[in-house]
Amino acid sequence: MTSSTVGEEFEADLVTRYGSPLYVYDLDRLRAAHRDLREALPEPSRIYYSLKANPHPGLVGALREAGARAEITSRGELASALEAGCPAGELLYSGPGKTPGELDEAVLAGVRSFSVESFGDLERIGAAANARGAVADCALRINAAGAPGSAGLRMTGSASQFGFDLDVLLDAPEQLLVAGTRIVGLHFFPLTNATDEEGLCAELVQSIRTAAELRETLGIELRLVDLGGGFAAPYAVPGDRPRYPGLRASVSKALDESLPGWRDGAPVVAFESGRYLVGDSGRLLCTVTDIKESRGTSYAVLDSGINHLGGLAGLGRLLPMSAKPLREQPLDGVVATGAPGPEGAERVTLAGPLCTPADVLGRAVPLPGLSPGTVLAFPNVGAYGLTASLLGFLGHPAPAEVVVDGGEVVSVTRLALQRHQVTGPGPRATQHTAVKELT
Structure with a gap:
């Protein structure tokens, strides 16, 4: 297998430049x-x-x-x-x-x-x-x-x-x-x-x-x-x-x-x-926004969920998922308003931002010590990622999608939902628009 030319430091820089969550395709x-x-x-x-x-x-x-x-x-x-x-x-x-x-x-x-x-x-x-x-x-x-x-x-x-x-x-x-x-x-x-x-x-x-x-x-x-x-x-x-x-x-x-x-x-x-x-060309990078305990379960709430990584969840096919920290330090501009996971908490449930208990990307995932601002990476999501997800639910914007070739960024776009007046045989429901770097 050919290893990726995209390293973790490079990915962390992409999150700083284009925001979180973010898909990266190699x-x-x-x-x-x-x-x-x-x-x-x-x-x-x-x-x-x-x-x-x-x-x-x-x-x-x-x-x-x-x-x-x-x-x-x-x-x-x-x-x-x-x-x-x-x-x-x-x-x-x-x-x-x-x-x-x-x-x-x-x-x-x-x-x-x-x-x-x-x-x-x-x-x-x-x-x-x-x-x-x-x-x-x-x-x-x-x-x-x-x-x-x-x-x-x-x-x-x-x-x-x-x-x-x-x-x-x-x-x-x-x-x-x-x-x-x-x-x-x-x-x-x-x-x-x-x-x-x-x-x-x-x-x-x-x-x-x-x-x-x-x-x-x-x-x-x-x-x-x-x-x-x-x-x-x-x-x-x-x-x-x-x-x-x-x-x-x-x-x-x-x-x-x-x-x-x-x-x-x-x-x-x-x-x-x-x-x-x-499948293995894509990774989803997202950020922990909150850490909480509920009746003996540790939750890490993310800025991305089944609206961005659905895994056909709408069809009842939510599969086991796993992530690892891309880096431990909070993102610039992210205020750590929650506390880190309790000492000794070895496993967390990864929940998304949607107003439904179905918005879970992983249960009992071995990720101790997460804090608000920690960036997580989900591997092997180049297939059945964004467009197989509940993108329209609650109206959160789609992640930017960064295409990388030989370690260089060749395009950055965002899939934008569009509403059209129907005047002919089927307007396009989606389009890719260019994404500017964050300033």
Whole structure:
């Protein structure tokens, strides 16, 4: 693994310059993750970066330069991908619930590749393409049964809003003939955050075999087989990304057996990743504002909570998190109005500033001796950090987001919620604005 070029003193200086809380993204770590994934995958193959993990244009642009394409699921992600310089014709638009307005905007922008979740989704994609005199290349997302692998979150393999159930698809293949569309591939993504290499390989091998069977049964030309991903990464706790030393050989063997033209691009084989590519590139820096005791529990109240590091808390998926002090001294201008934690208090609950008891980033975290003004750092939050959080709740401003490359700051922005008068098909709900240094 490549270590970060961002040291703690440098991060402390960033907090002084741009305020707290603050996200820091290190492009050196992002590029290292892309190299590691590239080395683990069959060659040749395509990597899509899933913007749902982090749509920051600085990260998207760096991955584009490294060779990844972008997979998007919304107007906002489309805007971020285009801002990052991704060619519209190379984007893959996926996800359930695509509206006619979203699809029209995507086709107008030049998007031509779509993952299809249902017959109704296919009809809407075709209508949008047909209205613009275009043809949409469509990959059918498959909800295959009997998936063998274990994962942090299962995406398919049971009743799901994602993808075609095989029996439904095979019972009505004539419904795939839709004006404005061309079926060119299959899309699989049965799991995310896979817990072991053996299970992940089993999932990918099964998807390859299913793709070969469907090509024959449906009589379709396979130009693209997107095998999804499931590549794991630690979240808000210390740790390294896993390596997958046996994946390339195992998956290449299955491709040779079932889809022998893949080495010549017939079909193109693709994989997707979000958390693996950007997870360890990001850290959240925040500050202790108060220390208190309540009925035997020590609390450190922070200036950041689930509004900035939600971990999908709104979906009931608040995961264990951990932080460590970046420095012990209070920030300039922070008045230490609370007392330090009581002597002997080894563990504290890390609470945020929101008016809800759900705003907790960690319970019984081993952080003795915290004081108001202490800066804490949460590691491995480059994925599913800010934009997976309850950003709008209570109206606290978003943290600044600092992008660092080679130990130098290359951009500082803040995600600002905007209210627009609705005058057309979907104004952008968010935008990045430049952040000035504090004076």
